[in-house]
Amino acid sequence: MAALTAELNRHIYAYHVLDAPTIPDAEYDKLFRELQALEAAHPEALSADSPTFRVGAAPIPEFKQVTHTVPMLSLNNAFSDEDIENFDRRVREGLSAEQVAYACELKFDGLAISLRYEDGVFVQAATRGDGATGEDVTANIRTVRAIPLRLHGQTPPAVLEVRGEVLMFKADFKALNERQREAGQKEFANPRNAAAGGLRQLDSRITASRRLRFFAYGVGALEGAAMPASHSGLLDWYMELGLPVSKERAIVSGAHGMLGFYRDIGQRRASLPYEIDGVVYKVDRLEDQQQLGFVSRAPRFAIAHKFPAEEALTKVLDIDVQVGRTGAITPVARLETVFVGGVNVNNATLHNEGEVRRKDIRIGDTVIVRRAGDVIPEVVAYVPERRPADAREFVMPANCPVCGSPIVRMEDEAVARCSGGWTHCSAQKKGGLMHFVSRRALDVEGLGDQLIEQLVDKGLVKTAADLYTLDQDKLASLDRMAAKSASNVVDALAKSRDTTLARFIYGLGIRNVGESTAKALAQHFGSLDALLHAATWEGGIQLLDVPDVGPIVAHSISEFLGDEENLALVRTLSTVLRWKEGPHAMKKADGGALAGKSFVLTGTLPTMGRDDAAALIEAAGAKVSGSVSKKTAYVVAGADAGSKLAKAQELGIPILDEAGLLTLLETAQTKETHVDEAD
Secondary structure (H helix, E strand, C coil): CHHHHHHHHHHHHHHHHCCCCCCCHHHHHHHHHHHHHHHHHCHHHCCCCCHHHCCCCCCCCCCCEEECCCCCCCCCEECCHHHHHHHHHHHHHHHCCCCCEEEEEEEECCEEEEEEEECCEEEEEEECCCCCEEEECHHHHCCCCCCCCECCCCCCCCEEEEEEEEECCHHHHHHHHHHHHHCCCCCCCCHHHHHHHHHCCCCHHHHHHCCCEEEEEEEEEEECCCCCCEHHHHHHHHHHCCCCCCCCCEEEEHHHHHHHHHHHHHHHHHHCCCCEEEEEEEECEHHHHHHHCEECCEECCEEEEECCCCEEEEEEEEEEEEECCCCEEEEEEEEEEEEECCEEEEEEECCCHHHHHHHCCCECCEEEEECCCCCCCEEEEECHHHCCCCCECCCCCCECCCCCCEEECCCCCCCCEECCHHHHCHHHHHHHHHHHCCCCCCCCCCCCHHHHHHHHHCCCCCCHHHHHHCCHHHHHCCCCCCHHHHHHHHHHHHHHCECCHHHHHHHCCCCCCCHHHHHHHHHHHCCHHHHHHHHHCHHHHHHHHCCCCCHHHHHHHHHHHHCHHHHHHHHHHHHHCECCCCCCCCCCCCCCCCCCCEEEEECECCCCCHHHHHHHHHHCCCEEECCCCCCCCEEEECECCCHHHHHHHHHCCCEECHHHHHHHHHHHHHHHHHHHHHC
């Protein structure tokens, strides 16, 4: 018990004070439950410094301390359906009720905060601290734009303490780390660390640069106004006062309703714009909450239902490399199998050699592994206190492990690559073929990764052109391929012969040429011959005339199409595939009513996907960009729009919803038609 207490207190200090956790939440929860069980069995040995008596840790000394009028307590955790069923049973027994209504909301992975308003004016903000005393972060909270400095309405309460969470959206976190890299500074491990660190800056200008967000979810002190009758009513009132409240919430009945909410959010978790690590259930009626009361460090009327851990501890058994479709050599950590993010993980990416050095990951280390949604597992960091004396550093091999070609790394690139190309390296060949038949390229349904691996390994396919020589008998001879499945693949290959120039260019897998660049090339040149001429004439200088094509992309295109084997493949495929060509792939792309204008799509549109919206915009002569700038003409925003919408509002860029976009396109088409008639 003494050892567990000491270890947990060290982790609490690292997490809440230093903002530098040394173990994942799941590991901490495991140790915490172990200590709870021991204390229940041996109450005579209970220590005064046990973390079961505390919430968080003491405030750091640089900030003024604030005593909370109403303590900021934590919640007990649930990890299984049985835990939730037992929680519902205890609540029903405590209220002598057959059914209970629960307010369900998200458990944000951020920093708990208390905001104090007096007569509707924001006067103070404090962190949770140890639950009784927190840190005064008023100046920093003022920089969080989502938090109103004055509440809406004519008759605000005399005193209102709003409890909620400060967090950072995924897009803002990604942008922050990009700025950190460009400045040569340390990157943050996750959005929670970045948000907590930003809120604890003595210089509030640094806080302002972090683009922090806030969601309200509870109440502390309230004077001069009637308390709403329910928790859901409280959040509705907050919205009227101008306080941000998450829309991801629901009122349900019983354990079945709570578990339904949990599973729905779990399925959508990866697509949310922010990190969460579970959901929270609260008895909705505040009168019932008061009747149930509290036990020790947590309320009886609420519980946090945590998702399977997205981070876990395991050991690095070895580090080797794998070869991608462009020849990129990626170090991969071979791990002791660990259950994380809902699956068993035994491999995790280390990205590149520089990343291995920066994180100082060695063979034999105990490491934190992270997996979120469908994202490839990655090694976040190693645990210094668990590094063995015989830990070995990773050494990048000199030759490709697949084809034996030399591994090279250009001076201006972080990634090392196999020099064999997809004509010599079977790993690159497989990756290139998988990309060629993917949905956004040639879209050959039924031709999956395992089938392509067999085709390459058996020598039936050496280039993409060979795919179109396959017949039903060849395919049916492969493992797990019945005659019907083979027939379906042959039909899918035949269907894929009718494509577009943009899809064909994208399917070639040219480095640095993504889907939007492929479209831009097709629109600009209109024909394959024009593109080939531009790529091979005077170093591809004409390529620089294409929107969004810079020197690096132009060099990649010229290098690919300048290779004799690649050029021969392109020529062969052009005789197999069919697409419409012309001086311009889109009608009046140069002279349309929206020609030259840049659109940015963000969020989920109600009736059409982003691809459909992008196609309509591009058909009107405009282009679709991935980032917002002063040159952006319009931002089209749907549900769950993130940082792009915020930046557009900041720059004063016109914002359209789906209906507004369709109206604009219809108006542009009308103007263009009138011009045609006049001509």
